[in-house]
Amino acid sequence: xxxxxxxxxxxxxxxxxxxxxxxxxxxxxxxxxxxxxxxxxxxxxxxxxxxxxxxxxxxxxxxxxxxxxxxxxxxxxxxxxxxx
Numbered sequence: 001x002x003x004x005x006x007x008x009x010x011x012x013x014x015x016x017x018x019x020x021x022x023x024x025x026x027x028x029x030x031x032x033x034x035x036x037x038x039x040x041x042x043x044x045x046x047x048x049x050x051x052x053x054x055x056x057x058x059x060x061x062x063x064x065x066x067x068x069x070x071x072x073x074x075x076x077x078x079x080x081x082x083x084x
Contacts, residue, residue, distance in 0.1 A: 002061075005068035012075045019082040046074045 020039060024032055050070035057063040 002064040002068070005065045005072070009068045009072045009075070012072050012079070016075050016079050016082075019079045023082050042078060046071060046078070050074065 020035075024035060027035060050067050053070045054063055054066035057066050
């Protein structure tokens with residue numbers, strides 16, 4: 001289950017990169033810089049939030065699954081935001 005969840009996350013993360021690149025290329029240089037900063041902050045938030053969300057299972061066999069599932073869900077939401 002862990003392997004599948006992490007593979008699913010990698011696929012969604014690749015879709016995030018595509019959505020980000022499309023938006024980035026459509027912006028003027030000033031807005032590109034702002035988007036770049038926002039995306040870096042969002043990635044840090046996503047990772048920290050998911051580690052927190054899964055902290056109850058830390059050390060357990062389900063921990064990796066919970067982290068990957070959380071990242072997957074938040075990344076899908078971010079893709080939708082970038083496409084708007």
